[in-house]
Amino acid sequence: MxxxxxxxxxxxxxxxxxxxxxxxxxxxxxxxxxxxxxxxxxxxxxxxxxxxxxxxxxxxxxxxxxxxxxxxxxxxxxxxxxxxxxxxxxxxxxxxxxxxxxxxxxxxxxxxxxxxxxxxxxxxxxxxxxxxxxxxxxxxxxxxxxxDLRVGLTMSGDNSRLLLGESFAEKLPRLRAYFKDDSLSIDLDKFKPYAVPSTTEMLEYKNNFKQRSQ
Known part of the structure; x- marks a missing residue:
């Protein structure tokens, strides 16, 4: 990283x-x-x-x-x-x-x-x-x-067409993104990206991992 x-x-x-x-x-x-x-x-x-x-x-x-x-x-x-x-x-x-x-x-x-x-x-x-x-x-x-897997936040129309094949990301509102799976012939999937996890949230995920492995 x-x-x-x-x-x-x-x-x-x-x-x-x-x-x-x-x-x-x-x-x-x-x-x-x-x-x-x-x-x-x-x-x-x-x-x-x-x-x-x-x-x-x-x-x-x-x-x-x-x-x-x-x-x-x-x-x-x-x-x-x-x-x-x-x-x-x-x-x-x-x-x-x-x-x-x-x-x-x-x-x-x-x-x-x-x-x-x-x-x-x-x-x-x-x-x-x-x-x-x-x-x-x-x-x-x-x-x-x-x-094959691409994610785009708000960007210019030219950048959007290059990355996602469409200019849609140019009109994305704040805190929204598009997901594209180039291996599938489906439309772009609009979603709300997750916030950066806090230390407390990461510790909760750690506990979940431990429980699954038991």
Missing amino acids: SIEDEDNYWTEMTVNFRDIFNEFFPIKIAKKYADKEQQIIKAETLLKETFEEFEKRLKLRDENPELNPDELGESLFFIYSIGGINKASNLRPVMGRREEEPSEDAQKILELISKGSELGIHTILWLEDMKGFAKLSNNNRQWLGNF
């Missing part, structure tokens, strides 16, 4: 989430600058570790084509919150031999997006707007096709 360095509220929430649910599944938190006191690593380090696991599973599957994704390792959810590309210099396009191309870290994310799910590594990507995705993918819209 990668979070903005200056946003203390989100840092506190994600640290609480990790501390509460870490007994059920391992959780690592990363942000722009590491924080040893809170056991937070750099975002680039988490991306590197995730990609190394991806390469390890890819090699294992190539050597054993009959293996199922769950036999390659436990399901891994890579949550990467970027915001604006201007805040992540390692993801900005770089100059290639003839023209701009995705940076090394951007290429890693794109590989995780396109091939990770078949290896049990699932990427959840959050961006401030679709311009950020265009820069990340060097204006290659085909990469968007790797996201």
